[in-house]
Amino acid sequence: xxxxxxxxxxxxxxxxxxxxxxxxxxxxxxxxxxxIAPGEVLGVVGESGAGKSLTGAAxxxxxxxxxxxxxxxxxxxxxxxxxxxxxxMRKIRGRRIGAIFQDPLTSLNPLYTxxxxxxxxxxxxxxxxxxxxxxxxxxxxxxxxxxxxxERIDHYPHQFSGGMRQRVVIALALAAExxxxxxxxxxxxxxxxxxxxIITLLKRLCRDHGTAVMLVTxxxxxxxxxxxxxxxxxxxxxxxxxxxxxxxxxxxxxxxIGLMGSIPEIGSHxxxxxxxxxxxxxxxxxxxxxxxxxxxxxxxxxCKQERPELLPAGVTHxxxxxxxx
Amino acid sequence: MSAFVQLNNxxxxxNVSAPWLNRVLERKPETFxxxxxDVSFDIRRGETLALVGESGCxxxxxARLIVGLYTPSRGSITVxxxxxxxxxxxxxxxxLMRRKVQMIFQDPYASLNPRxxxxxxxxxPIRTHKLITDSAAVDKRVAELLGFVKLTxKDGEKYPHQFSGGQRQRISxxxxxxxxxxxxxxxxxxxxLDVSVQAQVLNLMKDLQREMGLTYLFISHNLQVVHHIxxxxxxxxxxxxxxxxxxxxxxxxxxxxxxxxxxDAIPDLHMTGKARTPVAGEVPNxxxxxxxxxxxxxxxxxxxxxxxxxxxxxxxxxRSVACHAVTFS
Numbered sequence: 001x002x003x004x005x006x007x008x009x010x011x012x013x014x015x016x017x018x019x020x021x022x023x024x025x026x027x028x029x030x031x032x033x034x035x036i037a038p039g040e041v042l043g044v045v046g047e048s049g050a051g052k053s054l055t056g057a058a059x060x061x062x063x064x065x066x067x068x069x070x071x072x073x074x075x076x077x078x079x080x081x082x083x084x085x086x087x088x089m090r091k092i093r094g095r096r097i098g099a100i101f102q103d104p105l106t107s108l109n110p111l112y113t114x115x116x117x118x119x120x121x122x123x124x125x126x127x128x129x130x131x132x133x134x135x136x137x138x139x140x141x142x143x144x145x146x147x148x149x150x151e152r153i154d155h156y157p158h159q160f161s162g163g164m165r166q167r168v169v170i171a172l173a174l175a176a177e178x179x180x181x182x183x184x185x186x187x188x189x190x191x192x193x194x195x196x197x198i199i200t201l202l203k204r205l206c207r208d209h210g211t212a213v214m215l216v217t218x219x220x221x222x223x224x225x226x227x228x229x230x231x232x233x234x235x236x237x238x239x240x241x242x243x244x245x246x247x248x249x250x251x252x253x254x255x256x257i258g259l260m261g262s263i264p265e266i267g268s269h270x271x272x273x274x275x276x277x278x279x280x281x282x283x284x285x286x287x288x289x290x291x292x293x294x295x296x297x298x299x300x301x302x303c304k305q306e307r308p309e310l311l312p313a314g315v316t317h318x319x320x321x322x323x324x325x
Numbered sequence: 326m327s328a329f330v331q332l333n334n335x336x337x338x339x340n341v342s343a344p345w346l347n348r349v350l351e352r353k354p355e356t357f358x359x360x361x362x363d364v365s366f367d368i369r370r371g372e373t374l375a376l377v378g379e380s381g382c383x384x385x386x387x388a389r390l391i392v393g394l395y396t397p398s399r400g401s402i403t404v405x406x407x408x409x410x411x412x413x414x415x416x417x418x419x420x421l422m423r424r425k426v427q428m429i430f431q432d433p434y435a436s437l438n439p440r441x442x443x444x445x446x447x448x449x450p451i452r453t454h455k456l457i458t459d460s461a462a463v464d465k466r467v468a469e470l471l472g473f474v475k476l477t478x479k480d481g482e483k484y485p486h487q488f489s490g491g492q493r494q495r496i497s498x499x500x501x502x503x504x505x506x507x508x509x510x511x512x513x514x515x516x517x518l519d520v521s522v523q524a525q526v527l528n529l530m531k532d533l534q535r536e537m538g539l540t541y542l543f544i545s546h547n548l549q550v551v552h553h554i555x556x557x558x559x560x561x562x563x564x565x566x567x568x569x570x571x572x573x574x575x576x577x578x579x580x581x582x583x584x585x586x587x588x589d590a591i592p593d594l595h596m597t598g599k600a601r602t603p604v605a606g607e608v609p610n611x612x613x614x615x616x617x618x619x620x621x622x623x624x625x626x627x628x629x630x631x632x633x634x635x636x637x638x639x640x641x642x643x644r645s646v647a648c649h650a651v652t653f654s
Contacts, residue, residue: 047519048490161607162380191379191546192590194607199592218519221549221592248594262524264553266576266591272531273524273553279489 007078008035009212010059010180015072017054017063017236019283026283028054028067030236036180036212041203043227043244044216045259047280050233052216056182058082059214060099061089077179095125098173102185104165107172108157114141114168115153118175125176140171144201163194167201174205181206184216199226220263224248232256235280235291242316252313253320254296290321298322328367329540330391330508335400337361337386341612358611360386362564363400365638368557370507373534373541375555375572377548377587379608383564384544388512391542392428393419404508424454427501431513433493437485443496444481447471450504470499474529491522495529502533510542515550527554548591552576560584563611563619570644580646582624618649626650 017029029051036042044052057063059074061081074082081092093099101107109117118137122128128136134153141149144167157165166186173181183202187195203226206213215226223230224244231241232253240253251257261274278295281287287294293303302321313323342348342355361383368374376384389395391402396411403409404426410419427450430436437446447467450456457463468478474495485493494514501509511530515523531554533539545551551558552572559569560583568581579585606623609615615622617632624631630649638647 047521163607191608192548193379193586195592196590197605219592220520221594224594225592259521260594262521263594264524264527264549265594266549266552266588270553272528275524275528276521277525279491279522 007037009038009077010214011035011073011075012055012059013073013075015055015058015074016070017051017058017067018070019067021066023284027070027286028236028283029058031072032233032236032238033072034231034238034241036214038179038212039207039210040229041206041213041215041227043223043230044214044233045218045220045223045230046233047218049235049280049283051236052233053184055233056099056184056214056216059180060093060097060182061086062093062099091125094121094178095176096178096180098176098178098181100166100169100173100181100183100186102188104162104169104189105157107169108165110157113154113156114160118153118168118172121172121175137171137175140175141168143174143205144168144171145197146171163190163197166190166194166198170198170201170205174209177209178211180212180214182214182216185218186215187222188217188219195222202226220248220260232259235286236283237291237319238310239292239320240313240316240318241310242314246315250314250316252316252323253292253318254298254322255292256318258295258297290319327369329370329372329405330368330542331403332365332367332387332391333401333403334363334365335361335387335390335397335402336363337383337390337395338398356612359564359614360611361390364561364564364566365400366559366566366569368508368540368542370540371534371538372556373543373554374557374559375543375545375551376559376561377545377551378561379546379587381563381608381611382561384561385512386564387561388428388510388542388544392426392510393423420454424450424456424504425506426508426510427504427506429494429497429501429509429511429514432517433490433497434485434517436497437493437500439485441484442481443471443476443483443485443488446485446496447481447499447503450500454504456504466503470503471496473502473533474499489522490518491525494518494526498526498529498533502537506539508540508542510544512544513546514543516545516547523550530554548576548587560587563608563614565619565647566638566645567620567648568644568646569638570640574644580644580651581620581648582626582650583620586623618647 013033015029015032019026019028032055046052058069069082073080115137119133122133122136138149138153146152146164146167187198227244230244230247232239234255240247240256251260258274258276264273276295289304289306290308293299308319308321310317310319311323337360339358339360341358343353378384390397393409393411401408409422444467447470448463451463457466467481471478471481515526543554555572558572558575560567562583568584579588617634618636621627621631636647636649638645640646
């Protein structure tokens with residue numbers, strides 16, 4: 001595997017997230033493990049409900065009750081952070097882990113100017129005077145490519161376009177120079193031409209600062225361009241994880257193969273797309289054995305009995321009995 | 326083949342002025358938003374025309390104009406040789422046109438009534454247009470329609486919330502098919518869906534088109550999806566068509582700099598790790614569009630006349646382009 005020789009900045013070990021309900025406990029994330037090295041971008045893909053955003057929320061400690069971490073560990077630079085009290089986690093969030101969310105309008109406060117929001121974040125985490133914080137805020141806005149940052153700093157979020165707002169959100173995430181950024185669908189709400197600008201920006205910032213990025217998205221194209229490694233999630237588990245070009249060009253898990261085939265491509269002349277019949281199971285009806293077995297074209301007996309763990313498959317790792325030795 | 330759907334210089338202007346009192350007190354002029362300007366195109370019977378463009382380029386307004394949810398400020402829309410009327414006309418001819426033209430909306434969560442059973446949702450067009458009056462026959466027809474979209478008659482007894490996004494979009498398709506339409510307008514039908522589910526819906530739409538001889542206007546911002554489903558493609562920018570032509574021509578040899586930019590901006594699965602060339606700038610404010618060609622502030626090929634005069638759509642049989650830098654010999 002790539003770049004994993006360095007000590008990982010962020011490590012997730014056997015994470016389980018549960019939702020207790022009247023009808024029993026729902027396991028939304030069920031044994032997810034991965035690590036991200038400094039300067040590395042780990043893409044996390046999967047369909048709605050696969051547990052990718054929950055994993056991100058658990059890392060930044062913003063899991064909404066009744067959701068809770070049932071077991072597992074989240075380790076940031078050698079320190080366990082999943083069991084920290086709220087106040088301590090608050091100091092880490094923003095300072096050492098930054099977050100970028102999908103909708104740039106809801107992640108900014110509409111009543112404050114972007115400058116006030118930036119300086120507030122800077123002064124909360126760093127020991128800056130008001131003037132220094134304002135200068136730093138202008139610097140940040142310039143760094144994320146907002147023209148005329150000196151005037152724009154006193155504008156309100158509604159005065160920015162969608163792409164510019166997402167840049168402000170990125171500036172906000174970078175304000176305290178965090179070591180890890182969790183980006184949850186950062187480009188989904190944007191048009192393609194703006195999407196390209198934001199991705200290029202995110203990549204450059206990550207390279208320049210050696211930040212580790214967990215990029216959650218459902219868009220394989222964005223992953224292909226941005227990520228170094230990719231984890232494909234299905235029904236709360238990692239189905240396949242490996243270097244991005246391997247997973248895209250030589251997928252090993254039948255789900256990844258189907259997922260790749262279902263993306264329409266310019267230049268291909270296929271009359272029909274490969275479709276995976278059915279839908280992802282509901283959390284209260286996850287089948288026994290491999291969760292993908294009812295939709296899998298290569299299903300055999302063992303798949304319906306035992307749940308596969310991640311097994312080496314070519315250069316990647318796939319949770320599929322086809323790769324059992 | 327002659328044109329089945331025809332748009333002739335269709336424009337739509339919205340009055341977005343401040344309230345009257347403010348205008349008088351603050352001496353503000355009336356302001357108009359030109360959402361769609363002079364759009365003309367034809368769609369042949371059985372063909373799929375896709376409209377692409379970024380948010381705010383007017384593609385959904387075109388869809389709403391064609392179904393009659395908006396009335397054009399100028400220009401005319403004909404379907405099968407007959408003038409399309411606005412939705413508030415209730416005479417027989419207007420009703421017939423509305424039966425023939427149906428729409429599928431983007432959000433399958435918002436476009437189905439949550440308090441109605443699926444069977445009632447699908448039967449509504451049949452009842453409204455009085456296509457079948459016998460209730461047993463309506464049930465039979467609903468079951469048939471649900472079969473078309475790979476659902477079962479039993480699913481008709483459920484409510485929309487019991488279905489996934491892809492299934493709901495298939496219910497929308499069944500409802501659209503209920504009135505035996507000839508022309509379907511699909512406004513971003515798959516953009517709220519996951520890719521594997523998107524593939525199911527796109528395959529289904531292609532099958533239905535072949536079996537029933539439907540004509541589609543397909544609106545999307547996703548160029549990969551458009552490449553898969555369309556026969557011809559129209560590219561819109563700030564309310565105008567900038568390029569329109571056969572799919573293979575537009576995708577393989579884009580002429581307008583904006584089309585080229587859109588195609589370059591698509592994340593490509595095969596260029597892992599390589600950076601795209603991001604395009605500078607954003608869509609300008611439609612209330613105050615640039616003079617001349619609306620794309621000129623972002624255009625890499627900008628020269629003399631671009632900020633002076635607006636280029637007209639011109640070209641050959643298989644493609645037209647509105648750009649000063651493109652000449653057809």
